[in-house]
Amino acid sequence: MKLTEATLYRIDVPMKQPFLTAHGTVASREVIIVELKDDAGRQGYGEISAFSSPFYTEETVETAWYIARKYLLPFLQDKETLSSVFASIKGHPMAKAGVEQAWYDLRAKQQNLSLSEFVGGSRKKVAAGGVISLTGDPVEELEKVKREGFQRAKVKVEKAGSGSS
Incomplete structure (x- = not known):
């Protein structure tokens, strides 16, 4: 796969209905969308679902953005597996998961399969x-x-x- 572009989008998603947690009222959720494009113009997408503050895990939107931009995305080019990219980066499971989602979504599209079919899923x-x-x-x-x-x-x-x- 020849990647031509890797882009991160930081978006704020309003909640359908705010809810109260031990950390306050949540009215929206900040997330990072990962977009990968190949030389045929296909696009794969993933979501980095870290939280804005480290109340749930030590990884945050800010730290995930940094790790994805600086260490994960630059090393994807022409790799057949993600393990070679991820092995040298300790921790950061949410950043890795979002990049991985985009990678597999793009790989599935290259084979004209749904992501579910590509990973062996059977449920509709x-x-x-x-x-x-x-x-x-x-x-x-x-x-x-x-x-x-x-x-x-x-x-x-x-x-x-x-x-x-």
């Missing part, structure tokens, strides 16, 4: 879950999640003594 649909936050009545929110067809729900809770009341 996957179950999605809804989030229940502390901003409303949890029973009402659970009923809403069920009505919207979600098969599971994730509850965002506040740590005891975190100061939100």
Whole structure:
């Protein structure tokens, strides 16, 4: 594969409905989109899903951007596997995952396959879950999640003594 371009896009995605966590109210989510282009004009995309602050993991949007731009993307050219690029970089799993997603998406498109087919997937649909936050009545929110067809729900809770009341 001959890569001709690798681009990172930093975007802010508004949440459909803000929710409250132990770290405050989340109204939007900053993410990095990775775009790879080959010499035939095909494009592969991936998402680096690090958070803006290091509350969940030590990796952040800022650190993932730096690692992807400085160490991962420049070394992709003409590589047949990602292991040779990733082996020399310790940690940074979210940056690596986003670049890997774009790489495999592009490889699949080069073979006229969906990404699912390329990696051996067989499902046409996957179950999605809804989030229940502390901003409303949890029973009402659970009923809403069920009505919207979600098969599971994730509850965002506040740590005891975190100061939100």
